[in-house]
Amino acid sequence: MSAPPIAEPQAAVKAKKNKAIPPQRLSFGQRLRRDWPLLLMCLPAMLLLLVFHYIPALGNVIAFQDYNPFAGDDPLEAFLYSEWIGFGNFEYLFQTSAFWDSVVNTLSITAFQLVFYFPVPIFLAILLNSIMSPRIRSLVQSVVYLPHFFSWVLVVSLFQMMIGGAGLLAQTLRQAGYTPPDMMTNPDTFILLITSQALWKDAGWGMIVFLAALAAIDTSLYEAAAADGANRWRRMWHITLPGLRSVVILLLILRLGDALNVGFEQFILQREMVGRDAAEVVDTYVYYQGIAIQQWGVGAAAGLFKAVIGILLIVGANKLAHRFGEQGIYSKS
Protein backbone atom coordinates (compact mmCIF):
# COMPACT_ATOMS: atom_id res chain seq x y z
CA MET A 1 0.00 0.00 0.00
CA SER A 2 1.45 3.33 -0.89
CA ALA A 3 0.84 5.82 1.83
CA PRO A 4 -0.36 9.22 0.69
CA PRO A 5 2.21 11.97 0.84
CA ILE A 6 1.91 14.08 3.94
CA ALA A 7 2.16 17.80 3.54
CA GLU A 8 5.52 19.30 4.26
CA PRO A 9 4.97 21.71 7.13
CA GLN A 10 4.67 25.21 5.83
CA ALA A 11 7.37 26.57 8.06
CA ALA A 12 9.76 24.19 6.38
CA VAL A 13 9.05 25.68 3.01
CA LYS A 14 9.45 29.17 4.29
CA ALA A 15 12.55 28.48 6.33
CA LYS A 16 14.28 26.86 3.42
CA LYS A 17 14.79 30.24 1.83
CA ASN A 18 16.58 31.96 4.62
CA LYS A 19 18.49 29.47 6.64
CA ALA A 20 18.77 26.08 5.06
CA ILE A 21 22.19 24.68 4.51
CA PRO A 22 22.89 25.74 0.94
CA PRO A 23 22.09 22.95 -1.51
CA GLN A 24 25.56 22.64 -2.93
CA ARG A 25 26.39 19.68 -5.07
CA LEU A 26 28.00 17.68 -2.31
CA SER A 27 28.68 14.00 -2.63
CA PHE A 28 26.94 11.53 -0.38
CA GLY A 29 30.09 11.07 1.65
CA GLN A 30 30.54 14.79 2.16
CA ARG A 31 26.95 15.21 3.22
CA LEU A 32 27.25 12.27 5.59
CA ARG A 33 30.37 13.76 7.12
CA ARG A 34 28.56 17.07 7.53
CA ASP A 35 25.23 15.74 8.82
CA TRP A 36 26.08 12.67 10.85
CA PRO A 37 25.49 14.35 14.24
CA LEU A 38 21.97 15.26 13.17
CA LEU A 39 21.31 11.75 11.91
CA LEU A 40 22.63 10.31 15.14
CA MET A 41 20.21 12.52 17.04
CA CYS A 42 17.26 11.03 15.18
CA LEU A 43 18.37 7.52 15.89
CA PRO A 44 16.95 6.92 19.41
CA ALA A 45 13.49 8.08 18.37
CA MET A 46 13.65 5.97 15.21
CA LEU A 47 14.66 2.90 17.16
CA LEU A 48 11.85 3.35 19.68
CA LEU A 49 9.31 3.65 16.89
CA LEU A 50 10.81 0.69 15.09
CA VAL A 51 10.52 -1.58 18.10
CA PHE A 52 7.22 -0.40 19.54
CA HIS A 53 5.38 0.84 16.46
CA TYR A 54 6.60 -0.61 13.18
CA ILE A 55 7.49 -4.11 14.33
CA PRO A 56 4.07 -4.51 15.98
CA ALA A 57 2.52 -3.11 12.80
CA LEU A 58 4.29 -5.85 10.86
CA GLY A 59 3.20 -8.24 13.58
CA ASN A 60 -0.31 -7.89 12.25
CA VAL A 61 0.60 -10.81 10.00
CA ILE A 62 -0.65 -13.03 12.80
CA ALA A 63 -4.12 -12.05 11.58
CA PHE A 64 -3.36 -14.56 8.82
CA GLN A 65 -2.00 -17.17 11.18
CA ASP A 66 -3.32 -19.63 13.66
CA TYR A 67 -1.00 -17.98 16.09
CA ASN A 68 0.22 -20.13 18.91
CA PRO A 69 2.43 -18.33 21.43
CA PHE A 70 4.03 -21.62 22.44
CA ALA A 71 5.16 -22.55 18.94
CA GLY A 72 8.52 -20.90 19.59
CA ASP A 73 10.76 -20.21 22.54
CA ASP A 74 9.12 -16.85 23.14
CA PRO A 75 6.05 -15.07 21.75
CA LEU A 76 8.13 -13.32 19.08
CA GLU A 77 9.70 -16.48 17.77
CA ALA A 78 6.25 -18.03 17.68
CA PHE A 79 5.46 -15.67 14.78
CA LEU A 80 7.81 -17.75 12.68
CA TYR A 81 6.50 -21.17 13.58
CA SER A 82 2.75 -20.59 13.70
CA GLU A 83 0.62 -22.06 10.98
CA TRP A 84 -0.57 -19.87 8.08
CA ILE A 85 -4.29 -20.06 7.50
CA GLY A 86 -4.89 -17.30 4.97
CA PHE A 87 -8.13 -15.48 5.57
CA GLY A 88 -9.48 -18.04 8.02
CA ASN A 89 -9.56 -15.62 10.94
CA PHE A 90 -11.41 -13.05 8.88
CA GLU A 91 -13.96 -15.62 7.74
CA TYR A 92 -14.56 -16.57 11.34
CA LEU A 93 -14.79 -12.92 12.30
CA PHE A 94 -17.27 -12.00 9.59
CA GLN A 95 -19.53 -14.85 10.59
CA THR A 96 -19.53 -13.83 14.24
CA SER A 97 -22.49 -11.72 15.25
CA ALA A 98 -20.64 -10.40 18.32
CA PHE A 99 -18.10 -8.78 16.02
CA TRP A 100 -20.72 -7.10 13.86
CA ASP A 101 -22.51 -5.95 17.00
CA SER A 102 -19.34 -4.21 18.09
CA VAL A 103 -18.95 -2.59 14.66
CA VAL A 104 -22.55 -1.38 14.73
CA ASN A 105 -22.13 -0.06 18.26
CA THR A 106 -18.98 1.79 17.29
CA LEU A 107 -20.51 3.35 14.21
CA SER A 108 -23.70 4.42 15.99
CA ILE A 109 -21.63 6.02 18.74
CA THR A 110 -19.58 7.90 16.14
CA ALA A 111 -22.71 9.04 14.34
CA PHE A 112 -24.38 10.11 17.56
CA GLN A 113 -21.33 12.06 18.67
CA LEU A 114 -21.00 13.69 15.29
CA VAL A 115 -24.41 15.25 15.84
CA PHE A 116 -24.37 15.89 19.57
CA TYR A 117 -20.70 16.33 20.39
CA PHE A 118 -19.06 17.86 17.37
CA PRO A 119 -20.92 21.21 17.31
CA VAL A 120 -20.46 21.90 21.02
CA PRO A 121 -16.83 23.11 20.92
CA ILE A 122 -17.72 25.34 17.98
CA PHE A 123 -20.64 26.80 19.88
CA LEU A 124 -18.51 27.30 22.99
CA ALA A 125 -15.76 28.99 20.99
CA ILE A 126 -18.19 31.41 19.34
CA LEU A 127 -19.77 32.16 22.68
CA LEU A 128 -16.45 32.76 24.39
CA ASN A 129 -15.24 34.83 21.48
CA SER A 130 -18.21 37.14 21.92
CA ILE A 131 -17.29 37.86 25.51
CA MET A 132 -15.29 41.00 25.76
CA SER A 133 -13.91 40.88 29.26
CA PRO A 134 -10.46 39.28 29.09
CA ARG A 135 -10.68 38.26 32.73
CA ILE A 136 -13.79 36.18 32.28
CA ARG A 137 -12.47 34.70 29.09
CA SER A 138 -9.31 33.47 30.68
CA LEU A 139 -11.20 32.19 33.71
CA VAL A 140 -13.55 30.17 31.52
CA GLN A 141 -10.68 28.92 29.43
CA SER A 142 -8.63 27.69 32.38
CA VAL A 143 -11.62 25.92 33.85
CA VAL A 144 -12.89 24.17 30.75
CA TYR A 145 -9.45 23.06 29.56
CA LEU A 146 -8.77 21.36 32.85
CA PRO A 147 -10.71 18.08 32.45
CA HIS A 148 -8.72 17.28 29.32
CA PHE A 149 -5.82 16.52 31.62
CA PHE A 150 -7.76 14.02 33.67
CA SER A 151 -7.58 10.32 32.94
CA TRP A 152 -10.60 8.38 31.76
CA VAL A 153 -10.56 6.46 35.00
CA LEU A 154 -10.95 9.70 36.84
CA VAL A 155 -13.68 11.03 34.54
CA VAL A 156 -15.71 7.84 34.81
CA SER A 157 -15.15 7.84 38.56
CA LEU A 158 -16.35 11.42 38.85
CA PHE A 159 -19.47 10.58 36.87
CA GLN A 160 -20.03 7.58 39.08
CA MET A 161 -19.72 9.81 42.12
CA MET A 162 -22.01 12.48 40.76
CA ILE A 163 -24.79 10.64 38.96
CA GLY A 164 -24.23 6.99 39.87
CA GLY A 165 -26.59 4.95 42.02
CA ALA A 166 -24.81 6.05 45.20
CA GLY A 167 -23.74 9.40 43.87
CA LEU A 168 -24.33 12.97 44.89
CA LEU A 169 -27.39 13.46 42.69
CA ALA A 170 -29.02 10.24 43.87
CA GLN A 171 -28.20 11.19 47.44
CA THR A 172 -29.84 14.57 47.06
CA LEU A 173 -32.90 13.08 45.34
CA ARG A 174 -33.26 10.44 48.04
CA GLN A 175 -33.16 13.06 50.73
CA ALA A 176 -35.89 14.90 48.89
CA GLY A 177 -37.99 11.76 48.84
CA TYR A 178 -37.51 10.51 45.28
CA THR A 179 -36.11 7.20 44.11
CA PRO A 180 -33.30 8.04 41.73
CA PRO A 181 -32.47 5.93 38.65
CA ASP A 182 -28.92 4.68 38.29
CA MET A 183 -27.74 6.38 35.15
CA MET A 184 -24.38 4.64 35.14
CA THR A 185 -25.71 1.13 34.58
CA ASN A 186 -28.57 1.66 32.17
CA PRO A 187 -27.69 0.20 28.74
CA ASP A 188 -30.49 2.12 27.03
CA THR A 189 -29.07 5.51 27.88
CA PHE A 190 -25.43 4.45 27.69
CA ILE A 191 -24.81 6.40 24.51
CA LEU A 192 -25.99 9.58 26.23
CA LEU A 193 -23.77 8.82 29.19
CA ILE A 194 -20.59 8.32 27.19
CA THR A 195 -21.29 11.36 25.06
CA SER A 196 -21.72 13.54 28.11
CA GLN A 197 -18.52 12.11 29.57
CA ALA A 198 -16.69 12.90 26.36
CA LEU A 199 -18.18 16.38 26.35
CA TRP A 200 -17.20 16.99 29.95
CA LYS A 201 -13.66 15.85 29.34
CA ASP A 202 -12.82 17.31 25.97
CA ALA A 203 -15.35 19.84 24.68
CA GLY A 204 -13.47 22.70 26.32
CA TRP A 205 -10.17 21.53 24.95
CA GLY A 206 -11.67 21.05 21.49
CA MET A 207 -12.52 24.74 21.60
CA ILE A 208 -8.87 25.81 21.29
CA VAL A 209 -8.60 25.21 17.58
CA PHE A 210 -11.80 27.13 16.88
CA LEU A 211 -10.75 30.00 19.12
CA ALA A 212 -7.53 30.27 17.17
CA ALA A 213 -9.44 30.25 13.89
CA LEU A 214 -11.74 32.98 15.23
CA ALA A 215 -8.80 35.08 16.35
CA ALA A 216 -7.37 34.82 12.85
CA ILE A 217 -10.43 36.43 11.26
CA ASP A 218 -9.63 39.94 10.14
CA THR A 219 -11.56 42.33 12.41
CA SER A 220 -11.83 44.90 9.66
CA LEU A 221 -14.31 42.55 8.02
CA TYR A 222 -16.58 42.95 11.02
CA GLU A 223 -16.08 46.67 11.00
CA ALA A 224 -16.94 46.96 7.33
CA ALA A 225 -20.00 44.75 7.74
CA ALA A 226 -21.18 46.81 10.70
CA ALA A 227 -20.71 49.98 8.67
CA ASP A 228 -22.85 48.43 5.96
CA GLY A 229 -25.54 47.85 8.52
CA ALA A 230 -25.17 44.13 9.18
CA ASN A 231 -26.41 43.30 12.66
CA ARG A 232 -24.68 40.86 14.98
CA TRP A 233 -26.49 37.80 13.60
CA ARG A 234 -25.69 38.64 10.02
CA ARG A 235 -22.08 39.24 10.93
CA MET A 236 -21.96 35.84 12.57
CA TRP A 237 -23.56 34.18 9.58
CA HIS A 238 -21.49 35.91 6.91
CA ILE A 239 -18.13 36.38 8.61
CA THR A 240 -17.68 34.22 11.69
CA LEU A 241 -19.05 30.95 10.37
CA PRO A 242 -17.30 31.11 6.99
CA GLY A 243 -14.13 31.91 8.89
CA LEU A 244 -14.45 28.61 10.72
CA ARG A 245 -15.26 26.60 7.63
CA SER A 246 -11.89 25.09 6.79
CA VAL A 247 -11.13 24.15 10.40
CA VAL A 248 -14.53 22.50 10.70
CA ILE A 249 -13.97 20.48 7.55
CA LEU A 250 -10.49 19.49 8.66
CA LEU A 251 -11.76 18.25 12.00
CA LEU A 252 -14.70 16.46 10.39
CA ILE A 253 -12.25 14.56 8.21
CA LEU A 254 -10.15 13.61 11.18
CA ARG A 255 -13.26 12.48 13.00
CA LEU A 256 -14.43 10.41 10.02
CA GLY A 257 -11.07 8.74 9.76
CA ASP A 258 -11.42 7.87 13.40
CA ALA A 259 -14.94 6.51 12.94
CA LEU A 260 -14.00 3.09 14.31
CA ASN A 261 -12.01 4.64 17.14
CA VAL A 262 -14.29 5.86 19.86
CA GLY A 263 -11.98 5.87 22.84
CA PHE A 264 -11.01 2.57 24.27
CA GLU A 265 -10.49 3.20 27.98
CA GLN A 266 -13.88 4.78 28.41
CA PHE A 267 -15.53 1.58 27.22
CA ILE A 268 -13.35 -0.99 28.88
CA LEU A 269 -13.99 0.80 32.16
CA GLN A 270 -17.76 0.68 31.79
CA ARG A 271 -18.29 -2.49 29.83
CA GLU A 272 -19.03 -4.54 32.93
CA MET A 273 -21.31 -1.95 34.43
CA VAL A 274 -23.72 -1.61 31.52
CA GLY A 275 -23.22 -4.95 29.85
CA ARG A 276 -21.68 -6.02 26.60
CA ASP A 277 -24.65 -5.28 24.36
CA ALA A 278 -24.34 -1.55 24.76
CA ALA A 279 -20.67 -1.06 25.54
CA GLU A 280 -18.85 -3.45 23.24
CA VAL A 281 -16.93 -1.50 20.62
CA VAL A 282 -14.38 -2.80 18.14
CA ASP A 283 -11.47 -2.04 20.46
CA THR A 284 -12.96 -3.87 23.42
CA TYR A 285 -13.82 -6.76 21.12
CA VAL A 286 -10.17 -6.95 20.06
CA TYR A 287 -9.11 -6.89 23.67
CA TYR A 288 -11.42 -9.64 24.81
CA GLN A 289 -10.87 -11.86 21.78
CA GLY A 290 -7.15 -11.46 21.79
CA ILE A 291 -5.88 -10.91 25.27
CA ALA A 292 -8.64 -12.09 27.57
CA ILE A 293 -9.59 -15.34 25.82
CA GLN A 294 -6.33 -15.60 23.88
CA GLN A 295 -7.70 -16.04 20.38
CA TRP A 296 -4.72 -14.05 19.17
CA GLY A 297 -5.27 -14.46 15.45
CA VAL A 298 -8.92 -13.44 15.58
CA GLY A 299 -8.18 -10.44 17.77
CA ALA A 300 -5.40 -9.29 15.46
CA ALA A 301 -7.70 -9.77 12.46
CA ALA A 302 -10.32 -7.54 14.05
CA GLY A 303 -7.66 -4.94 14.83
CA LEU A 304 -6.30 -5.06 11.30
CA PHE A 305 -9.78 -4.75 9.85
CA LYS A 306 -10.27 -1.64 11.94
CA ALA A 307 -6.94 -0.13 10.91
CA VAL A 308 -7.48 -0.74 7.19
CA ILE A 309 -10.99 0.72 7.27
CA GLY A 310 -9.55 3.68 9.18
CA ILE A 311 -6.96 4.38 6.49
CA LEU A 312 -9.55 4.04 3.74
CA LEU A 313 -11.86 6.45 5.57
CA ILE A 314 -9.10 9.03 6.00
CA VAL A 315 -8.09 8.86 2.37
CA GLY A 316 -11.71 8.96 1.23
CA ALA A 317 -12.68 11.82 3.48
CA ASN A 318 -9.66 13.76 2.34
CA LYS A 319 -10.65 13.28 -1.29
CA LEU A 320 -14.03 14.65 -0.32
CA ALA A 321 -12.39 17.68 1.24
CA HIS A 322 -10.46 18.41 -1.94
CA ARG A 323 -13.72 18.32 -3.82
CA PHE A 324 -14.98 20.99 -1.41
CA GLY A 325 -11.96 23.03 -2.38
CA GLU A 326 -10.34 22.60 1.01
CA GLN A 327 -6.80 21.63 1.76
CA GLY A 328 -7.60 18.64 3.92
CA ILE A 329 -4.92 17.04 6.06
CA TYR A 330 -2.52 16.35 3.28
CA SER A 331 -2.46 18.21 0.03
CA LYS A 332 -3.06 16.79 -3.41
CA SER A 333 0.43 17.06 -4.86
Added chain:
Amino acid sequence: MSADTAIRPRRNSNRPAWEEKPTLIGQFGKGTIITVVLAVVLVPLWTVVVTSLSSEKTINEAGGYVFVPRELNPSAYVVIFSGGQVTDAILVSTFVTILGTAISLIVTVLAAYGLSRPGTLGHRSILFYFLLTFLIYPGMIPSYLVVTGLGLKDNLLALILPTAISAFNLVVLRAFFMNIPGELYDSARIDGAGELRILWRIVLPLSRAVTAVVGLFYAVGYWNAFFNAILYIDRNDLQPVQRVLQQFILAGQSPTTSGMAVAIPGLGSSTPPSLAIKMAVVVVTIVPALIVYPFIQRHFTKGVIIGAVKG
Protein backbone atom coordinates in the same frame (compact mmCIF):
# COMPACT_ATOMS: atom_id res chain seq x y z
CA MET B 1 -18.70 33.25 41.72
CA SER B 2 -18.48 34.31 38.13
CA ALA B 3 -22.11 34.86 37.30
CA ASP B 4 -22.22 38.42 38.54
CA THR B 5 -18.97 39.34 36.84
CA ALA B 6 -20.15 37.75 33.62
CA ILE B 7 -23.19 39.95 33.36
CA ARG B 8 -21.44 43.15 34.25
CA PRO B 9 -19.39 44.37 31.26
CA ARG B 10 -21.81 47.07 30.29
CA ARG B 11 -19.42 49.87 29.59
CA ASN B 12 -16.64 47.72 28.32
CA SER B 13 -13.58 49.43 26.95
CA ASN B 14 -12.66 46.24 25.10
CA ARG B 15 -15.67 46.49 22.87
CA PRO B 16 -14.93 48.08 19.49
CA ALA B 17 -16.86 51.26 18.77
CA TRP B 18 -18.83 49.80 15.86
CA GLU B 19 -20.28 46.96 17.86
CA GLU B 20 -23.78 47.34 19.32
CA LYS B 21 -24.40 47.27 23.03
CA PRO B 22 -25.25 43.73 24.13
CA THR B 23 -28.92 43.22 24.75
CA LEU B 24 -30.09 42.35 28.22
CA ILE B 25 -31.38 38.95 27.14
CA GLY B 26 -28.13 38.22 25.35
CA GLN B 27 -26.07 39.09 28.39
CA PHE B 28 -28.27 37.09 30.68
CA GLY B 29 -28.22 34.08 28.36
CA LYS B 30 -24.45 34.12 28.02
CA GLY B 31 -24.00 34.58 31.73
CA THR B 32 -26.23 31.61 32.45
CA ILE B 33 -24.53 29.32 29.97
CA ILE B 34 -21.10 30.22 31.24
CA THR B 35 -22.13 29.76 34.85
CA VAL B 36 -23.58 26.35 34.07
CA VAL B 37 -20.46 25.29 32.17
CA LEU B 38 -18.21 26.38 35.02
CA ALA B 39 -20.41 24.68 37.59
CA VAL B 40 -20.50 21.41 35.68
CA VAL B 41 -16.71 21.28 35.74
CA LEU B 42 -16.12 22.64 39.21
CA VAL B 43 -18.89 21.12 41.36
CA PRO B 44 -17.62 17.52 41.11
CA LEU B 45 -14.08 18.61 41.94
CA TRP B 46 -15.26 20.70 44.85
CA THR B 47 -17.37 17.87 46.26
CA VAL B 48 -14.50 15.42 46.02
CA VAL B 49 -12.04 17.69 47.78
CA VAL B 50 -14.46 18.64 50.56
CA THR B 51 -15.52 15.04 51.16
CA SER B 52 -11.93 13.85 51.27
CA LEU B 53 -11.27 16.38 54.03
CA SER B 54 -14.28 15.40 56.12
CA SER B 55 -14.49 13.06 59.07
CA GLU B 56 -16.55 9.89 59.15
CA LYS B 57 -19.08 11.69 61.32
CA THR B 58 -19.66 14.58 58.93
CA ILE B 59 -19.97 12.18 56.01
CA ASN B 60 -22.59 10.15 57.86
CA GLU B 61 -24.53 13.26 58.78
CA ALA B 62 -24.52 14.45 55.20
CA GLY B 63 -25.71 11.03 54.05
CA GLY B 64 -22.70 10.52 51.79
CA TYR B 65 -20.98 13.27 49.87
CA VAL B 66 -20.26 16.49 51.67
CA PHE B 67 -20.80 19.72 49.83
CA VAL B 68 -20.48 22.36 52.52
CA PRO B 69 -17.10 22.19 54.25
CA ARG B 70 -17.28 22.12 58.02
CA GLU B 71 -13.86 20.95 59.04
CA LEU B 72 -10.38 20.22 57.84
CA ASN B 73 -9.67 16.61 58.67
CA PRO B 74 -6.61 15.19 56.92
CA SER B 75 -6.95 11.69 58.39
CA ALA B 76 -7.84 10.11 55.04
CA TYR B 77 -4.59 11.44 53.59
CA VAL B 78 -2.64 10.21 56.59
CA VAL B 79 -4.04 6.72 55.97
CA ILE B 80 -3.24 6.56 52.27
CA PHE B 81 0.24 7.98 52.68
CA SER B 82 1.23 5.73 55.57
CA GLY B 83 2.25 2.78 53.44
CA GLY B 84 0.24 0.09 51.71
CA GLN B 85 -1.16 -0.14 48.25
CA VAL B 86 -2.01 3.50 47.62
CA THR B 87 1.41 4.69 48.74
CA ASP B 88 3.04 2.10 46.46
CA ALA B 89 0.89 3.23 43.58
CA ILE B 90 1.76 6.88 44.10
CA LEU B 91 5.45 6.01 44.15
CA VAL B 92 5.11 3.89 41.02
CA SER B 93 3.22 6.59 39.13
CA THR B 94 5.65 9.28 40.23
CA PHE B 95 8.61 7.18 39.14
CA VAL B 96 7.05 6.31 35.79
CA THR B 97 6.08 9.92 35.16
CA ILE B 98 9.49 11.38 35.96
CA LEU B 99 11.59 8.77 34.18
CA GLY B 100 9.15 8.55 31.27
CA THR B 101 8.96 12.28 30.74
CA ALA B 102 12.75 12.55 30.87
CA ILE B 103 13.21 9.79 28.28
CA SER B 104 10.48 11.12 26.03
CA LEU B 105 11.70 14.70 26.15
CA ILE B 106 15.33 13.80 25.46
CA VAL B 107 14.47 11.53 22.56
CA THR B 108 11.90 13.90 21.07
CA VAL B 109 14.05 17.03 21.38
CA LEU B 110 17.02 15.28 19.80
CA ALA B 111 14.98 14.02 16.87
CA ALA B 112 13.14 17.30 16.41
CA TYR B 113 16.46 19.13 16.31
CA GLY B 114 17.98 16.56 13.99
CA LEU B 115 15.14 17.15 11.57
CA SER B 116 14.91 20.89 11.97
CA ARG B 117 17.23 21.81 9.11
CA PRO B 118 15.88 20.98 5.68
CA GLY B 119 18.50 19.94 3.22
CA THR B 120 20.34 17.61 5.51
CA LEU B 121 21.03 14.09 4.40
CA GLY B 122 17.98 11.85 4.48
CA HIS B 123 15.90 14.57 6.09
CA ARG B 124 12.82 13.91 4.01
CA SER B 125 12.74 10.17 4.39
CA ILE B 126 13.31 10.34 8.13
CA LEU B 127 10.52 12.87 8.53
CA PHE B 128 8.26 10.62 6.51
CA TYR B 129 9.22 7.71 8.74
CA PHE B 130 7.93 9.68 11.72
CA LEU B 131 4.81 11.05 10.03
CA LEU B 132 3.79 7.60 8.81
CA THR B 133 2.99 6.66 12.40
CA PHE B 134 -0.08 8.88 12.11
CA LEU B 135 -1.51 6.56 9.48
CA ILE B 136 -0.27 3.15 10.54
CA TYR B 137 -1.39 1.86 13.90
CA PRO B 138 0.51 -1.01 15.44
CA GLY B 139 -2.56 -2.80 16.77
CA MET B 140 -3.15 -3.95 20.29
CA ILE B 141 -2.47 -7.68 19.94
CA PRO B 142 0.87 -7.46 18.11
CA SER B 143 2.01 -4.71 20.50
CA TYR B 144 1.15 -6.93 23.41
CA LEU B 145 3.08 -9.81 21.93
CA VAL B 146 6.12 -7.67 21.18
CA VAL B 147 6.23 -6.07 24.63
CA THR B 148 5.78 -9.35 26.45
CA GLY B 149 8.18 -11.00 24.02
CA LEU B 150 10.82 -8.48 25.07
CA GLY B 151 10.32 -9.66 28.65
CA LEU B 152 8.78 -6.38 29.82
CA LYS B 153 5.83 -7.99 31.59
CA ASP B 154 5.70 -6.72 35.17
CA ASN B 155 8.44 -4.25 34.33
CA LEU B 156 7.75 -0.55 34.73
CA LEU B 157 9.54 0.09 31.45
CA ALA B 158 6.47 -1.45 29.79
CA LEU B 159 4.58 1.62 30.97
CA ILE B 160 7.20 3.91 29.44
CA LEU B 161 8.85 2.64 26.28
CA PRO B 162 5.83 1.75 24.09
CA THR B 163 4.44 5.28 24.45
CA ALA B 164 7.77 7.06 24.80
CA ILE B 165 7.61 9.03 21.58
CA SER B 166 4.71 10.81 19.97
CA ALA B 167 5.18 12.00 16.43
CA PHE B 168 2.73 14.80 17.15
CA ASN B 169 4.96 16.30 19.84
CA LEU B 170 7.95 15.83 17.58
CA VAL B 171 6.29 17.83 14.83
CA VAL B 172 5.33 20.59 17.26
CA LEU B 173 8.89 20.93 18.51
CA ARG B 174 10.40 20.71 15.05
CA ALA B 175 8.13 23.45 13.74
CA PHE B 176 9.22 25.68 16.58
CA PHE B 177 12.92 24.92 16.14
CA MET B 178 12.67 25.75 12.46
CA ASN B 179 11.52 29.27 13.20
CA ILE B 180 14.71 30.09 15.05
CA PRO B 181 16.71 32.45 12.84
CA GLY B 182 19.48 30.72 10.93
CA GLU B 183 22.01 33.42 11.80
CA LEU B 184 22.12 32.14 15.36
CA TYR B 185 23.26 28.76 14.14
CA ASP B 186 25.83 30.28 11.84
CA SER B 187 27.39 32.43 14.52
CA ALA B 188 27.50 29.51 16.92
CA ARG B 189 29.13 27.35 14.30
CA ILE B 190 31.74 30.00 13.59
CA ASP B 191 32.52 29.98 17.27
CA GLY B 192 33.19 26.28 16.92
CA ALA B 193 30.09 24.84 18.58
CA GLY B 194 29.00 21.32 17.68
CA GLU B 195 25.39 20.35 17.11
CA LEU B 196 24.80 19.22 20.70
CA ARG B 197 26.19 22.46 22.04
CA ILE B 198 24.04 24.52 19.67
CA LEU B 199 20.99 22.57 20.78
CA TRP B 200 21.79 22.95 24.46
CA ARG B 201 23.04 26.55 24.48
CA ILE B 202 20.91 28.20 21.82
CA VAL B 203 17.91 26.22 20.66
CA LEU B 204 16.63 24.91 23.98
CA PRO B 205 16.86 28.21 25.89
CA LEU B 206 14.92 29.88 23.07
CA SER B 207 12.18 27.27 23.09
CA ARG B 208 11.75 26.71 26.79
CA ALA B 209 8.02 27.34 26.71
CA VAL B 210 7.23 24.92 23.90
CA THR B 211 9.46 22.29 25.41
CA ALA B 212 7.65 22.72 28.71
CA VAL B 213 4.27 22.22 27.06
CA VAL B 214 5.47 19.11 25.27
CA GLY B 215 6.90 17.87 28.54
CA LEU B 216 3.57 18.46 30.22
CA PHE B 217 1.75 16.49 27.55
CA TYR B 218 4.11 13.58 28.03
CA ALA B 219 3.91 13.81 31.81
CA VAL B 220 0.12 13.87 31.80
CA GLY B 221 0.13 10.87 29.51
CA TYR B 222 2.34 8.88 31.85
CA TRP B 223 0.48 9.90 34.97
CA ASN B 224 -2.87 9.00 33.40
CA ALA B 225 -1.71 5.76 31.81
CA PHE B 226 -4.13 3.06 32.70
CA PHE B 227 -4.53 0.61 29.92
CA ASN B 228 -0.87 -0.34 29.58
CA ALA B 229 -0.96 -1.26 33.25
CA ILE B 230 -3.87 -3.64 32.62
CA LEU B 231 -1.95 -5.23 29.79
CA TYR B 232 1.52 -5.46 31.20
CA ILE B 233 1.44 -5.20 35.00
CA ASP B 234 0.09 -8.03 37.12
CA ARG B 235 2.02 -7.50 40.33
CA ASN B 236 0.09 -5.59 42.99
CA ASP B 237 3.00 -3.50 44.18
CA LEU B 238 3.73 -2.24 40.66
CA GLN B 239 0.24 -0.94 39.86
CA PRO B 240 0.05 2.77 38.99
CA VAL B 241 -2.31 5.13 40.70
CA GLN B 242 -4.99 5.08 37.98
CA ARG B 243 -5.38 1.35 38.41
CA VAL B 244 -5.87 1.77 42.15
CA LEU B 245 -8.42 4.48 41.49
CA GLN B 246 -10.33 2.10 39.24
CA GLN B 247 -10.24 -0.57 41.94
CA PHE B 248 -11.42 1.79 44.65
CA ILE B 249 -14.16 3.66 42.86
CA LEU B 250 -15.36 1.53 39.99
CA ALA B 251 -14.60 -2.04 40.94
CA GLY B 252 -17.27 -2.01 43.62
CA GLN B 253 -19.64 -1.98 40.67
CA SER B 254 -18.02 -4.69 38.66
CA PRO B 255 -17.35 -8.19 39.90
CA THR B 256 -14.80 -9.03 37.24
CA THR B 257 -12.15 -6.54 38.20
CA SER B 258 -11.67 -7.91 41.68
CA GLY B 259 -8.22 -9.22 40.90
CA MET B 260 -6.47 -6.84 43.27
CA ALA B 261 -6.85 -7.10 46.99
CA VAL B 262 -7.59 -3.82 48.64
CA ALA B 263 -5.30 -3.67 51.60
CA ILE B 264 -4.99 -0.53 53.65
CA PRO B 265 -3.28 -0.50 57.01
CA GLY B 266 -5.70 0.12 59.83
CA LEU B 267 -8.69 -0.96 57.78
CA GLY B 268 -8.10 -4.66 57.33
CA SER B 269 -8.16 -6.08 53.86
CA SER B 270 -11.84 -6.99 53.85
CA THR B 271 -13.20 -3.62 54.88
CA PRO B 272 -14.07 -1.44 51.93
CA PRO B 273 -12.23 1.86 52.08
CA SER B 274 -14.26 4.66 53.57
CA LEU B 275 -15.67 7.39 51.37
CA ALA B 276 -13.15 9.94 52.61
CA ILE B 277 -10.29 7.62 51.68
CA LYS B 278 -11.76 6.98 48.25
CA MET B 279 -12.06 10.71 47.69
CA ALA B 280 -8.51 11.28 48.93
CA VAL B 281 -7.29 8.83 46.28
CA VAL B 282 -9.23 10.77 43.67
CA VAL B 283 -7.66 14.02 44.83
CA VAL B 284 -4.19 12.46 44.70
CA THR B 285 -4.70 11.53 41.05
CA ILE B 286 -5.84 15.05 40.19
CA VAL B 287 -3.35 17.13 42.12
CA PRO B 288 -0.23 16.71 39.93
CA ALA B 289 -2.13 18.08 36.95
CA LEU B 290 -3.44 20.94 39.05
CA ILE B 291 0.05 21.89 40.20
CA VAL B 292 1.70 22.00 36.78
CA TYR B 293 -1.31 23.37 34.95
CA PRO B 294 -1.14 27.08 35.89
CA PHE B 295 2.50 27.36 34.85
CA ILE B 296 1.98 25.87 31.44
CA GLN B 297 -1.55 26.92 30.63
CA ARG B 298 -0.72 30.17 28.85
CA HIS B 299 1.43 28.30 26.35
CA PHE B 300 -1.22 25.77 25.35
CA THR B 301 -2.78 27.64 22.55
CA LYS B 302 0.47 28.34 20.79
CA GLY B 303 1.72 24.76 21.09
CA VAL B 304 -1.53 23.16 20.06
CA ILE B 305 -2.01 25.45 17.12
CA ILE B 306 1.49 24.87 15.80
CA GLY B 307 0.83 21.18 16.08
CA ALA B 308 -2.61 21.32 14.56
CA VAL B 309 -1.59 23.40 11.60
CA LYS B 310 1.63 21.66 10.82
CA GLY B 311 0.57 18.14 11.64
